[in-house]
Amino acid sequence: MADGEFEPKIVGFLCNWCTYAGADLAGTSRLQYPPNMRPIRVMCSGAVDSVYILRALLEGADGVFIGGCHPGDCHYVSGNYKARRRLVLFNSIMRSLGLDEDRVLLRWISAAEGRRFADTVAELVERLRKKGPSPFRKLWEV
Amino acid sequence: MKGLLKVADNNPAETLRTVYRRWLADGRLSALLVPARSRSGVVTLALVAQPEALTEAAPLLPCLHVNGAQVLADVGRDAGPDTAKVGAVLRPCELRAVVELAKLQQIALDNLVLIGIDCPGTFKVATYRKLLAQDPDFDNNFARKRDLANSELRTACQLCETPQPLVFDLAIGYIGLDPDRELWLEAATEKGDKLLEDITLEPQDEPADRRSALETLITRRREQIAERLTELDRAVLGPENLVRFFADCLNCHNCMKVCPICYCRECFFDSDVFRKDIAEHVRLTRRKGLRRMPRETLLFHLTRMNHMMTSCVQCGVCEDSCPAGIGLATLFKKVARNAQEEFGYLSGRSLEEPLPLTTFREDEFQRLGEE
Numbered sequence: 001m002a003d004g005e006f007e008p009k010i011v012g013f014l015c016n017w018c019t020y021a022g023a024d025l026a027g028t029s030r031l032q033y034p035p036n037m038r039p040i041r042v043m044c045s046g047a048v049d050s051v052y053i054l055r056a057l058l059e060g061a062d063g064v065f066i067g068g069c070h071p072g073d074c075h076y077v078s079g080n081y082k083a084r085r086r087l088v089l090f091n092s093i094m095r096s097l098g099l100d101e102d103r104v105l106l107r108w109i110s111a112a113e114g115r116r117f118a119d120t121v122a123e124l125v126e127r128l129r130k131k132g133p134s135p136f137r138k139l140w141e142v
Numbered sequence: 143m144k145g146l147l148k149v150a151d152n153n154p155a156e157t158l159r160t161v162y163r164r165w166l167a168d169g170r171l172s173a174l175l176v177p178a179r180s181r182s183g184v185v186t187l188a189l190v191a192q193p194e195a196l197t198e199a200a201p202l203l204p205c206l207h208v209n210g211a212q213v214l215a216d217v218g219r220d221a222g223p224d225t226a227k228v229g230a231v232l233r234p235c236e237l238r239a240v241v242e243l244a245k246l247q248q249i250a251l252d253n254l255v256l257i258g259i260d261c262p263g264t265f266k267v268a269t270y271r272k273l274l275a276q277d278p279d280f281d282n283n284f285a286r287k288r289d290l291a292n293s294e295l296r297t298a299c300q301l302c303e304t305p306q307p308l309v310f311d312l313a314i315g316y317i318g319l320d321p322d323r324e325l326w327l328e329a330a331t332e333k334g335d336k337l338l339e340d341i342t343l344e345p346q347d348e349p350a351d352r353r354s355a356l357e358t359l360i361t362r363r364r365e366q367i368a369e370r371l372t373e374l375d376r377a378v379l380g381p382e383n384l385v386r387f388f389a390d391c392l393n394c395h396n397c398m399k400v401c402p403i404c405y406c407r408e409c410f411f412d413s414d415v416f417r418k419d420i421a422e423h424v425r426l427t428r429r430k431g432l433r434r435m436p437r438e439t440l441l442f443h444l445t446r447m448n449h450m451m452t453s454c455v456q457c458g459v460c461e462d463s464c465p466a467g468i469g470l471a472t473l474f475k476k477v478a479r480n481a482q483e484e485f486g487y488l489s490g491r492s493l494e495e496p497l498p499l500t501t502f503r504e505d506e507f508q509r510l511g512e513e
Contacts, residue, residue: 005456021265025445031336037369046173049439049445049448049450050449051410051445051448052445054441054444054445054448055441057512058427058440058441058444059426060430062416064482068511070511071504072341072504078502080511081322081502081503081504082499082502084500084502084507084510084511085485085498085507086448086498086499087501087510088484088507088510089448089452089481089485089498089499090448091475092480092484093428093447093451093480095480096476096477096480096481097378097379097384097444097477098375098379098380098381098383098384099311099380099381099384100463104512106511107513108511121233129463135381135382136381137356137430138430139382139385139430140430140431140432140434141194141385141389141434141464142387142434142439142440142441
């Protein structure tokens with residue numbers, strides 16, 4: 001990306017059954033949303049180990065998005081509830097270490113919610129734009 | 143069953159050895175895992191299977207060179223036939239790790255008898271040898287000490303809030319008592335009761351002196367923790383500080399290898415996941431322009447925290463094993479405490495309480511995912 005205006009880079013982990021289909025719907029519905037997110041399809045939000053989030057952040061991603069099915073709708077029954085607990089732990093560790101937990105967003109987006117997906121990406125991009133680049137972009141000593 | 147055991151000849155260590163000997167001699171236990179000190183000065187845990195070999199046992203040894211739970215996960219992962227009844231004499235932090243490992247299916251408790259013993263704190267082996275050279279009866283004298291503030295204790299012990307066993311079949315206590323005269327024994331289960339059969343106890347409830355001594359000790363430790371965590375925050379908070387905190391990491395993974403909670407047969411970080419050809423490394427390095435080598439050290443520590451913090455018992459063997467001297471014991475005191483509080487969990491407090499990451503409620507943390 002060119003110097004000048006800061007364009008946040010987001011790594012997105014989208015659950016195959018809901019959020020990824022929601023993203024697809026946003027596309028086929030021709031909804032406009034910022035192109036800042038690199039989507040990665042995962043089978044379940046519960047399959048997103050913290051190492052994936054951490055790797056993205058330490059390598060300099062400005063934000064990480066995790067999309068899963070609404071509570072009660074998980075294809076694997078309870079993967080999203082487990083993802084939620086794992087994020088509670090993740091956030092707690094981030095706070096304990098003085099790292100910015102708000103660069104990571106978890107949101108439930110169903111296959112029917114193309115609009116919610118587009119809005120979520122726009123919202124996260126806006127949030128990260130305000131925060132500025134991740135400090136880890138420059139920290140090579142990690 | 144619970145009560146006070148009379149100590150013979152003002153020698154609590156020898157009194158315990160006599161009790162242990164009886165358990166092995168009459169076959170109630172087929173072996174006993176105990177701290178030991180050999181004549182040549184080796185300080186270790188030992189599995190003792192012959193009563194006469196208990197002369198090497200050092201029941202009050204104030205040293206923790208490995209977490210005994212890890213030893214139990216090695217020899218006690220499979221229950222075996224029930225002829226093997228093995229007693230394990232463990233400190234509170236070791237017992238807490240046993241509880242976590244049992245819940246992680248890494249220790250079979252069926253043929254084990256968990257014997258907890260008070261622990262006012264432990265020393266690194268090198269420090270202990272020095273103290274022992276000055277005082278050959280150091281073990282007993284340390285147990286006799288009333289004032290337990292000792293700056294030579296291992297960091298984790300200076301910050302320990304559980305000097306008394308939490309989950310046990312049988313507990314042995316001496317904090318708040320006069321160990322030259324009596325020891326506190328408490329059976330919490332049938333297995334524990336069986337060990338106390340034919341041992342003469344003065345039956346009574348836990349002495350008030352003991353309760354108040356434990357409370358005083360824990361209160362003092364908590365003041366110490368508050369102080370240390372304030373210092374820690376100055377050193378660790380924020381990306382730049384955090385990077386500096388872990389800057390000397392050699393990537394040896396000792397902290398993970400000695401951690402009783404890190405039980406994975408193959409750690410993700412020892413796998414081929416991060417293996418790439420050199421061209422790919424160059425490509426990835428272009429992003430920041432340069433890259434620290436050895437690589438992925440901070441990623442290792444942060445991921446490890448995410449994987450084990452809900453079960454961390456803050457035994458501090460990770461810090462002792464770190465050749466770079468990274469202050470993990472104090473760090474984990476903070477991180478583990480906060481992480482476990484999120485779930486109203488305390489590692490090693492109960493065998494029934496489910497591990498935070500293996501359970502959930504539908505109506506919790508509802509802000510996440512919705513906001």
